[in-house]
Amino acid sequence: MRLSAPEEPRHESRPQHLPARERHRAVHAPPEFVYERVPSIDDGTERGAPVTEDDAAPVSTGLVGLDHILDGGYAARRSHLIEGRPGSGKTTLAMQFLLEGAKRGEGCLYITLSESRRELLNVAERHGWSLDGIEICELVAPELSLDPNLQQTLVHTSDLELGETVRMAIAEIERAKPDRVVFDSLSEIRLLSQGSLRYRRQVHALRSFLLIQNITALLLDDLAAEEDDLNLHSLSHAVIRLEQLAPLYGGERRRLRVIKMRGTPFRGGYHDYIIRRGGLTVFPRLVAAEHLGTFPDAQCGTGSAELDQLLGGGLDRGTSTMLIGPSGVGKSTVALTSVTAAIARGEKALMLSFDETTSVLRKRASGLSMPIDDAVASGALQVEQIDPAEVSPGELADIVQNAVEHRGVTLVVIDSLTGYHNAMPEENYLLLQMHELLTYLNQQGVITLLVLAQHGMIGAMSTSVDLTYLSDTILLFRAFEAEGRLRRAISVVKKRTGSHEDTIRELRIDSQGIRVGEPLSAFRGVMTGVPTFEGERSSLLRTRGA
The missing domain is CATH 3.40.50.300 (P-loop containing nucleotide triphosphate hydrolases)
Incomplete structure (x- = not known):
């Protein structure tokens, strides 16, 4: 099954000779993702036979402590939701994930809707990182752009802008063919969707596309909603929440929690982490039962x-x-x-x-x-x-x-x-x-x-x-x-x-x-x-x- 998005004609080229009602429908028709059936690859495995190879084997997160918490790392070829308030360290954690992939010779792509390429390069420079081997794709949703040539010229419709934004992201992934992808962030998709149903549809389509492409992905979310987005949790293979606490005195206290990780044992509870020059350092919660020793x-x-x-x-x-x-x-x-x-x-x-x-x-x-x-x-x-x-x-x-x-x-x-x-x-x-x-x-x-x-x-x-x-x-x-x-x-x-x-x-x-x-x-x-x-x-x- 291949997921693709049809090309949408430029808004200026929409037929203007149609009646007003039909022209309004043409503009407001939301772009739909088309599923095309493609021939399956015969790998010699019989239908219904047990899977002999784990295609979701762990891949390193780039953080030793987080690898320990996740029993080896993120699940390969799966999408992981990283959620947290602004300032909790999501971007830094995502960069370390891509840096680890670049070090291993993997293709890495950072798709950003929330931060500019220049801002990301500045973040990397302050941590002493080189982003060589990591491709940064800066997308600006037409609805969020100040360029009049990118905005709707006839009728504003969030459906059209949302579909075009996701379509641009998918096109970049198809072009770069990366092994690791960071999508920063889902908050912009939520902003354009203006409704939970359309938002869920687009996230589901994006997740399905990444799964079909065998890509290990991190989807960042700013937790704009007051309550947990359980629908988004159910769509993700894993959910990791970053928290930032402000005591009455002293520096911020940061901690993370793995909310879910399908099919993989992980260390539950809260784990402290810090952000210093060089990135995040995660301190897994100490479990004494795992450190039995003998001594005279x-x-x-x-x-x-x-x-x-x-x-x-x-x-x-x-x-x-x-x-x-x-x-x-x-x-x-x-x-x-x-x-x-x-x-x-x-x-x-x-x-x-x-x-x-x-x-x-x-x-x-x-x-x-x-x-x-x-x-x-x-x-x-x-x-x-x-x-x-x-x-x-x-x-x-x-x-x-x-x-x-x-x-x-x-x-x-x-x-x-x-x-x-x-x-x-x-x-x-x-x-x-x-x-x-x-x-x-x-x-x-x-x-x-x-x-x-x-x-x-x-x-x-x-x-x-x-x-x-x-x-x-x-x-x-x-x-x-x-x-x-x-x-x-x-x-x-x-x-x-x-x-x-x-x-x-x-x-x-x-x-x-x-x-x-x-x-x-x-x-x-x-x-x-x-x-x-x-x-x-x-x-x-x-x-x-x-």
Whole structure:
């Protein structure tokens, strides 16, 4: 079956000697697509025989993350609907699709009704792309043109303009014979159709033509309607929606969702993506169940023998430890001590710093006799300064996953969960995201340290979100007063993987790092948030050299 559109005579050449009624009918007669039966090609396959070759095998989208979501890419020789509001990145995504095809030596055609050729070239230049190998066809619907020679000279009719626009697009495709086509956009077709029935007919005709021509196509739509166009969804082999969210503060958050993909498994749900120089980068939603791993059971030291003793031997591989307490009690310093101990063992570590800059972290480490400059320079330590207003949760998960799988990181520090929470749109999202991330890290044998600050300094304390149940081990930090000095206490509240001390020890921080004292038997009230010390002065840690 071949789809073709008959040539329409120029409007000026329509017979003017006809009666007015017949002349009006001649002008208003909508152009119809003609289906001509052509001889079928005998490929030796019997009628009704099962299909032995998949003619819709996946083809790369040009985006690694989107290929992963779609289980390989777009379906070959099928039409895909890409919908989203203006500014969501449809044009950029479509260009990357064609660039991938050009790289593979395929014929690529970009048909545009919404943007000019010059605008598309400017977009490509800003991303550092060359559009060599991609043909751009700029169509201007006669109804939308300001050129009087292209407009109706007798009677305006949307049917005639609509048919001529689609016919021009089909003629360009027949001329170029491409393997990949982008049609940008269906919004102009909807504008000309002035009715859902005519719009659906033209889109169906265009889709059928592309299918017969064995073309892999992207049809872009601006989502001009307030509600989903379910009719358009039913005509498309796949539907991908791009969304752009504007928070009250910070940059835009972008995410995509695959609404449908016929006959192909895909990863559902929302997936974050960003647009930077070089195009779209998609971060597939992390699914821990897809990353099962094996690793030997082992305990790793924290850098303090007394703290290891408090923990029942150290930190277990494949577990997460939460360091919880008010601000200023030493949580980040204890985490940094574990990082330097891991680097000394020849391991690699990742620190996600939400609360302090990289320069401040380096100064603090040097002041505690734990310099990290050499470790950062050698690649043993990766420090990522995270701005929650600019970085999406999906990008955070991608940073962690790349560090573990590509750099061999065995220790991850998130400092702090309070900053991580600010990167999430809502609390439930944080819980689900953190559960998936911790499960993934545990299955990879990674030790995870989570720093969580509590509200308040003295007295009853609380956190903005309860994540303690997600952690395998909980280290509780508190401040107390003795002899007119502010001191720190540390204890282990929970450890799933083994026994631990149930004592409370003093924690001391000075220019040489941390020290953990002997159990404080006369220390009581730590769980109330107002711990008190009633013992002898000799049981407290003294200043080094005193």
